[in-house]
Amino acid sequence: MGTVNACVKRGxxxxxxxxxxxxxxxxxxxxxxxxHFHEDEEIERVLPGLQVMYATSIITILLVTTGLYGICKRKKWMLICYIVGMTLCCMLLSVLDLQGVAARPKLVEDIRVHYSGLLHFSNASKEDLEGIGEIQTELQCCGISQGYQDWGYNISESCLCVEGAVHPCVAAPRNSSLFENTKTDEPIMIYKEPCIIYLAMYALFALDVLLGIILGTILLWVLSVVLCGVTLCQMNRKEDTPAVVYSPEAKAGNYSVLIDDAEVT
Known part of the structure; x- marks a missing residue:
């Protein structure tokens, strides 16, 4: 069994x-x-993703443990198991990454379809309206698709522009509910743009971050597979050992004196 390079092994x-x-x-x-989601109603929706995360983390830990033990104890079959297992995991993550890239254009449309039933908010429940209000406050927007017009007469107070707002504002219509309890002629400023723009923007950003993490994980796994393969190749390499040749001339005591005893004294 050949000697493994110290730098490759440490790497x-x-x-x-x-x-x-x-x-x-x-x-x-x-x-x-x-x-966190155990008692939540959305547990059925996030459960498949949690199962994938469970499988990925546990299988990876088992494979890494096998590979580290194999290189420390110089067990070739363990290193082979690590290479095969991590290669399959890399292929699986690559497929998921490609599916995520292909799903980017569809993501915006899915968000639009999800909120399409709440247009004009006539059939929205109280919980949905509260959720939309939180979105408007956080993202500094008003309405979902058509801006403040989605609210009709009853424009939500969460549409009111705050001081130092980042996103553009516009004057609210005079015939809206915001002017019911006011007697001033000053305009009331509300957010101009609908929330669908920012929802899609943040969803795409989150997806890009996830895809970047997956890509970085794939590259790290590929690097470990390459180093493990190099280690295995070095272990399979035969070391060159000098051949032992017997010579009948090599007799014990067959030496010649280089200097005389008289010269030493």
């Missing part, structure tokens, strides 16, 4: 340890998220 151990730490963090985040 593999470092990368594999980093993968193990990240996988442990992913498992902790998954457990926390599962506990």
């Amino acid at each position: 593999y151990i470092t990368v594999a340890s980093l993968i193990a730490i990240l996988s442990g963090l992913l498992l902790a985040i998954t457990l926390f998220s599962h506990g």
Whole structure:
């Protein structure tokens, strides 16, 4: 069995340890998220994603443990299991990443369809209206698709522009509910743009961040597979050992004196 280069071995151990730490963090985040959504009504919607996170983190930890033990104990079959397992995981993540890229154009349309039933807010429940109000306050927008016109006469107070607002504002119509209890002629400023623009923007940003994390994970896993493959190749390499040749001339005591005893004294 050949000798493994020290730099390659340390590099593999470092990368594999980093993968193990990240996988442990992913498992902790998954457990926390599962506990957070455990009694929530949306648990059925997020459960498939949690299952994928569970499987990814646990399988990765097991593979990294196998690879680290294999390189420390010089077990070739463990390194082979690590290479095969991590390669399959990289292929799976690559497919998920490509699906995420392909889903970017459809994401905006899905958001629009999701809120299309709330246009003009005539059939929206109290919970939906409260949720929309929170969105308007946080994103500094008004309405979903058509701006303040979605509210009709009863424009929500969450549409009111705050001091130092980042997004553009416009004067509210005089025949709206905002002027019922006011006697001033000064205009009341509300947010101009609908929330669908910012909802789509933040959703795309979150998706891009997720895809970037997946891509970085794939590159880190590929690096560990390459280092593990180099390590395995070095272990399979045969070391050159000098051949032992017997010579009948090599007799014990067959030496010649270089100096005389008289010269020494």
